[in-house]
Amino acid sequence: MKREAFPVVGTTAAQRDPAIDLVRFTCLLLVVVAHCMMVSPVLHKDGTVETRNVLMEQTWFTPVLWVLMIVPLFFVLGGVTGLQSWRRLKAAGGTGFDFAQLRLLRLVRPAMALLAVMWGGLWIALLLGVHPQVIQLMTTGAAMPLWFLAAYLTAQLSIPLMARFHERAPLLTFVSLLIAVSTIDSLRGTIPVLAYTNMIFVWCAVQELGFMKADGFFEDRSRTWLVGAVVSSNLVLGLITGVGVYAGNMVVNINPPNLCLVLLGISQTATLQLLAPGLRWLGEVRWIRAVIAVAGRRSMTVYLWHLPVLVGMSGMLLLTDVPKPLPESAEWWWARIPVFLAVVALLVPVVLLFGRLEDRPMAASHARGPARTAVVTAAVVVFVPVTDAALNGLTLALLGGGAACFALSVLLLGRVPTPVLSPAEAVPAEVPGVTLPAHDLRANLES
Template identity: 30%
Template structure:
């Protein structure tokens, strides 16, 4: 008798190298799920008040401490540090230089965002031509593009990741401490001068410094419960001091009721939050790794990771679209008063509806997350660096201001990232497409 054919989950489980740290993939998948569900919850939508980006946080201060759990952006940078160090060291062993390595990272992260920008550019252009209020389109596009702030910050960190790895390999934990200290100095200047713009360097300083905790995880410098507890303790103590005695608010997500935001611009508090979260989460690494040996659990983790960028980039477009549709239809029974009992009871249904819409968007645009293999010669160094700069600049502006201003459509910023991808050679021009290597 023939043995039964292995299921798809069992095949993927068997094909996964034993050297792969599956917990990295799980943390990435869980973090994106928390971000998506968090955004769908804190954004309040009502027939009278319209869309309130941080409605729940603004109206219910009791939710602010919960952001210490649900603000999981540090986890992305933790697993990013682990993955980027692994990738760059592999590139060094194969003799692959910085320029082609950076190009490959930009292809993976930059290509999926191009359809999002072009779709919203078309939506804003058509909306303005049809007589929609510029302020409405400005808010809609800005909200839909909120996820791009993370992408801009993460790309900045990738650009400097090889240099940060050199610092880590030479100075170890002192490189992390030095970066956090510099971030604190930047914060002090920004807060004392009451100029948030002066704090913008911390989008790089804070995240690049904390990103190195991922290096420590990879290198075994966080092995053992004692070290992980110590990291969590340092993070919790630093966070408690900065919030309890310093000027920083409790909420780790921007709230209109706070004079200072911990996340816009990124403050040094986020580094300490990341340390606390990383230390506690890594205490569970061994049982999580055992759980991921189950083929079905690992299969689900792989599925989420295959389209993780698309889920992340489009989940707020789904919310904006559904919210505007219900408001336009004056569907008051489907838009209960935010924070009311009915509102809380209907949150699971709200999330399920948005999950369905986002799934359709993933089906439509997920293919951009799997670009063709790229075997082109190594580019000149300036090309991927320029591409990264143009992508980061465009995404950062749109995450803050959307695509529509007082003077109407602002096409420069949505077109800047695609232009950078073309000029930098990240996306090959028609007729010069990257070739798929032959077996």
Template identity: 35%
Template sequence: MSRTHPDASPRTASEIDAATPADRDRWVDTLRVGSLLVVVLGHWLMVSITPDGQITNALAVVPALQPLTWLLQVMPLFFLVGGVAHAHTLESLERRRPEPRGRYAAFFRARATRLLRPTLAFLAVWVALGVVADLSGLTSRPGDAGRLARDALVMVPQLLWFVGIYLGACAFAPLMRDLHRRWGLVVVVVLVLLACVVDVVRFGGGPELVGNLNFALVWLALHQLGFAWRDGLLTTARGWAMALLGFGAMGLAVAFGPYPTSMVGLSGQAVSNMAPPTAALLAQGIGICGLAVVLRPVMARVLARPRVWRSVFLAGPFAMTAFLWHLTALMTVLLALRAVGVVQPSVASWQWWLTRPLLFAVLAVVTGLLVAVFVGFDRGPRPAADAVPEPRGWVDPVAAVSAGVLFFGILIVSIVGVDVLGNRPVFFLVGDVTPVVGFVVLAAGLLLLGATRPRAPRT
């Protein structure tokens, strides 16, 4: 799965279709764009502000909506297509760099840069908003306005959990690709079994902390399916088996196990299927990935139509930027409506359903404006993984360390928020941390990653 950028001049559907390599998996590109679009629409549907100024979730207000997450939780698809993309990139890198020294650093540096450039632009804006809110006294103001400002500075950056976890998958990709080459789908089976063992220990009276192992096991299992997809191991028959077994196991886990109905996290729940991920979420992920496998032949024929493929091709370069900024658009619109006295209808009422299309249209315009401003950070110069031999033997281990530091830095920021002047502590793993700590860890990871850059050639 490679990300492409349309030329500066308009291109017709026929031209784009003719320029697309015959071996390109168009369904993979569509899954990537489509999964992020579903996340955006899902957040727009779920998040609202109550009349008393509370940020709430429609799924928590109306539990009958929670089964929708069985199909709307599409992050497993993104990790699936991420595995496909990483397999392609690693194969290409091996051809260009026969010498293994420096290959890992080149791979991780390239992937991390593409993720972090737009992410850092997003964080810079939200840190600035937090500083303005603190200096103006908004965050310390009693009442709804102050609470909403404080909540927004924590709630909106929460979407960065995905960036952190996906960056972790990137860091493990070379190792997991090697394991796949040797053991194939056995690796997926082992990861699934280990994730189940973690839940047995966690819910059987063991330490809660052990559940955090599933942040790696669950998402790496789904990412590993991408390697199998790339190598043609996920046949239609296996796709049906994945869908039936995955959704069947999820249904049993929800009905008879300690797992909630919702496959997305909801505040106030004693158990979340997302933080940390559970075996129920893994089963749902395998099920929805199985559906993607089953639909692959049909969608390949649909995407062979030039006009259909053109829409996916042109949307691809904007998907990540839209994901980063869609909650900013949502909070901007909801707060603006509140400021002018427009009260949101009760969640799941007929008025609420009727006004969703209009709200979505407004949000799409605001998000489009934000994307137009910030998409340049996602389109910046790509770090080259050239074939020049790497004389520095230490770059690979340093890159691996930087991956771990960046992982924790982004996760801390996603949990504690960006209010660096307020610097309110929030619990993370084993103790309280503050936004400043998160940004210090993130900066350390960036410095380590920067140390692995290729040296400029001497003249």
């Protein structure tokens, strides 16, 4: 029996907070800049390649990471926009499966293109005689975006369920997740593989902070309370890392994630609320709005592709006579500026070619049921390769298998009617268009 796509009508779009868009864009920019300062492959005379992470080797970078580890902030922002999106869809008669379908399509389609292009390009390079170690180095360039995609998608798919708990008892929900995170952390020494279940509990806890922000919990707190939350969360973080319970390096704490990331999430959410008036003012500046409206509307494409582009460019430079300064030298640090500009330049054609895959899916007139089975199967098909990559590392074969799984997931979801937004709710030219969105600035709004 054919299941009709339903229109989203009669709902009121949440006013877009320009501070959210500005922070999301800034976080993405910081990620690209940081990776440009990390990747430094070195080609030895015997043809082997050594990859150095120069930034991580700096002693001063560990404390700086407490400020620059903005991954929790991504999940807070995702909680804010995700909860608003779910409520609009639910008010229009949508279900959790409809929400999951939209999230899967909008996150999996850009990733499918990345994996397919990388797999095909690297196989051609291998056949042309490029050293397998260089191929593996470039393959690894897709691993980091994949683990983040898996974690973010897990949190986003949980929104309908977690929103139900949140609406009943938000503080109890957060505390329960915090207890689950701490319990798993305490058992990670005995059962190491159990630590990976915190990919669910940690990011759902941080996402819950976004739910609370969306409902005005942090807005209703005094500045003293917010400053206290920032100070106390960092004091606890300093205590548990200082006594050696957790590593002081936040990159070490991120995969699998642990309690440190939740504490960072509390500090970052409170800081975001403290800075909100100034950020909102900056976000309303015309030229900043214009930049965010263009760049922010293809953020997933930029995030997925920037590291493979950087690694690919670095690998190609190894085969040329272009002067290569020694890592950690003054020349190497200054060279990060042209490297960053080159990555941005290379991302422009990538965004033009693949950015439309971020557009909101249109209703499929040919769709047939059963919808729930298709959505569940598609989710399983997506998580099989990304889980394998997270646990065992990414290989060229797994890259091809992941591309095939993602393509199968898109095909399965394409057989399900997609919910359609009314013109008033539609996201204009979703993500980077030439035209600017309406005044409420819905750049990259996950509707």
